[in-house]
Amino acid sequence: MSTKTKKKVNTALVHTVLLFYTVIALFPIILILINAFKSRKGIFRDPLALPTEKTFSTVGFEKVFAKSDFVLFFGNSMIVTLVSLFFILLFGAMLAWALSEYKFKGRQLLTVFMAIGIMVPIRLGTVSILELMVSLDLVNTLTALILVYIAQGLPLAIFILSEYMAQIPDELKEAARCDDVSEYSIFFHIILPLTKPAIATVAVFTMIPIWNDLWFPLILAPGEETRTLTLGVQQFIGQYTTDWNSVLASLSLAVLPVLVLYLIFSRQLIRGLTSGAVK
Amino acid sequence: MTKAGRFPWHIVVFVLPGFFIYTLFSAWPLLDTLILSFFDQNDTGARWFSGLDNYRLVLLDPDLSAGFWNALWNNFKFFLVHVLVQNPIGLMLAALLSLKDLRGARSYRTLIFMPTLLSVVIIGFIWQLILSPLWGVSETLLEAIGMANYFDAWLGKESSALLTLALISVWQFVGIPMMLIYASLLAIPEELLDAAYVDGASPLRIFWQIKLPLILPTLGLVTILTFIGNFNAFDLIYAVKGALAGPNFSTDILGSFFYRTFFGFQSSLGSPTLGSTVASLMFLVILAGVMVYFWLVQRRLHRYQL
Structure with missing residues (x-):
């Protein structure tokens, strides 16, 4: 040949x-x-x-909408995911900036402390988290889920964002400091806009596990009113196992939004995965 | 840099909100769980220090410990399937995708990664339907390639349920090793490969002798990420098999065992303190894995790094 x-x-x-x-x-x-x-x-x-x-x-879809509150579950998932995401990005960027820019006592210790959360899954603290939520009277509220997800998402966000922020050239900040710009506006008006690409990567990485999670909704917010989509589908299918039309329809309803979002944002996600993640 | 004499309040403002939430809802509960594992409690909720009693119960008690060891052993098998199947397939796909001038690489990548994004619960149900003898999809497909005799209700049998679930999980998550390995393959300097190519080395030889040693650190990273994920898994088992992880606990892993110990099941009551003990043991297993990774694997692999 x-x-x-x-x-x-x-x-x-x-x-x-x-x-x-x-x-x-x-x-x-x-x-x-x-x-x-x-x-x-x-x-x-x-x-x-x-x-x-x-x-x-479309009998399956009709049954699903008649027998369960899919719109509510979907809304709950949206609220939990978006609110958590917003605070993870805001607080994460603030902490990442402090850790990568300022020299202060205990900085190294704080970095290690936050890094623990990358390696140790937050699920292992579930017993105490549940007791804490009971004492704060937050069981069966979306707030409980949001607080836990913020705590869960922060470590990775800080890790990725601070690496990125460390690469921002010093001249930019020093020029602003010479003009007596406050540290807050340096962060919000100069640094944050420059960090956008990394923020997009973090957003995708933190959003998916939150949207898909079963564990915390099952334990912290199993009530009908606060059910997320993943938990809602799980419970619905558990109830109607033999009704194949409904089961297939509910699975499709859970899959479709993610598929649509993925097809729109796949480039961003894959770029993030193949550039930022491995270093 | 801060000017001497003025307290740097802005640092406090930047650090505090995130630090507060992380400490209260992640770090403290983890520590509290470790502490709780040394306590016992009665029906009224009163707690007292009991030393290592819980650990003795979970690890050594003739009635209770069998469940834990079974779950731990199953979890190791679950992890082993991932290492032996998921990572080699991911490596192969990444190697093919990173070939020079491959048309459609982006589309392949995008499509193969898709299942990774879906909820484990949804994936579990989808495969449960596909493997169901009632529906017969798998049987029809096996028939088409002349292997209908091999079909069985794999998810329902004690001997094959765990392996089947592990393979479902492999199917879903193969995209992660694929992407991470793909990224590190792309990062290999062109000159290195060109030099080998000019010397007349075949693509296969270039892969085994140049690329593979260079991406070993990534393989190590993928393995430890898989380890942490597997020893913390729960959703798939719960979705397909419920909290009892049947048949006859053959699919029970640490996550589902933890859930049952904490919340109870059927007639036996759950116990927060025993649950904490199981969680602490899971923590130790993960910690051991991470330490092995850092001290053994990472140190050796660094020699090859550019």
């Missing part, structure tokens, strides 16, 4: 392997999505077929 054909064969082989794995990664998700739009008969007779005129049905 000439080198040219050999190269072609190799390229084809690489694409075959990658394509094969892409199918493995996507097949389960697509299977759920197409069957969610079928009648019960269609689901069982030919699971692999796309919905046709004969088998198309």
Whole structure:
């Protein structure tokens, strides 16, 4: 074989392997999505077929919306995720700035103290967190979840942001200081805008585990009013295991928003993963 | 820099809010849990110091300790499957994706990473449906490649349930090693590879002898991240198997064992103090893993780093 054909064969082989794995990664998700739009008969007779005129049905979705409060759960997840995210980014950036810019007593100790949270999962403190929330009268409130998620997200945010902030050239801040600009406006008007790319990375990394979490909603806020989407779907499916239409529809409802967001922001996310994460 | 004589209030303002929330809701509860593991309590909620009694109960008691050791052992198997399956597949995909001039690399990357973003709970349910003998999707697919005889209700059998769950988790999270390894492969300087290429080394040889040694630190990082994630896992087991981690506790891992010890199940009551003990033991396991990583692996791997 000439080198040219050999190269072609190799390229084809690489694409075959990658394509094969892409199918493995996507097949389960697509299977759920197409069957969610079928009648019960269609689901069982030919699971692999796309919905046709004969088998198309949205009865699953109708049942889900009738029997459970999906809109409420979705709203709860949105509130918890966005509010936590906002405070993680704000407080995280402030702390990262203090740790990377100012020399003060105990700085190193504080850095190590915050880094513990990257290695030790906050779940291990659940017994005390629950007792604390009981004594603060915060059980079954979204506030409880938000506070825990802020504490959970801060360490990684500080780690990534302070590395990034350390690279900001000194001249920028020194020029501002010569003009007698306050430390607060240096941070909010000069540093924060410059840190945007890193903030975007942190945002994606912290948002996903919060949105997907089952553990803390299950333990701190299991009430009907404060259920998040993940917990809501889990409980709903536990109740209606045998109703395949409803189960498939509820799974699709949980998957779709994430898929849409991912397709919009995938570039940002992957850039963050492949540049900021490994250093 | 702060001017002498004036107290640097701005530092306090920058540090305090984050420090306060982190300390109160993360650091303190972790410490408090460790402390609580040395206490005992009665039905009225009164607590007293009991030394190592809880640890003796969880680790050595003839009735209670079996559950803990079973969960720990299962957790190791769960982790082993990840190391042996997830990381090699991630490495292979990353190696292929980082090939020069590969068309469509971005699309492959984006699509293969997708399952990683979804909730573990959702993934668990999806696979439960697909593997269900009732629906028969897996059976049909196996039939197509002539392997219908191999089909079984894998999730329901004591001998295969844990392995099946571990593979589901591998399927979901293979994107993380793939991305991290891919990033470190891209960071290898061109000149190094060009030199080898000019010398007539084959792509395979370049991979094994140049690229792989250079990305060993990343493989170490991926392994410890997987370790922490696995020894803290809970959602998948709870979604698919419930708190009892059946059949017959064959899928019980430390996370689900912790949950049952803390909240109780069926007739047995939960105990916050025993729960704290289990959490503290999980902490020790994770700490041991992290220490092994830092002292053994990282030190050796650094020699290869650029």
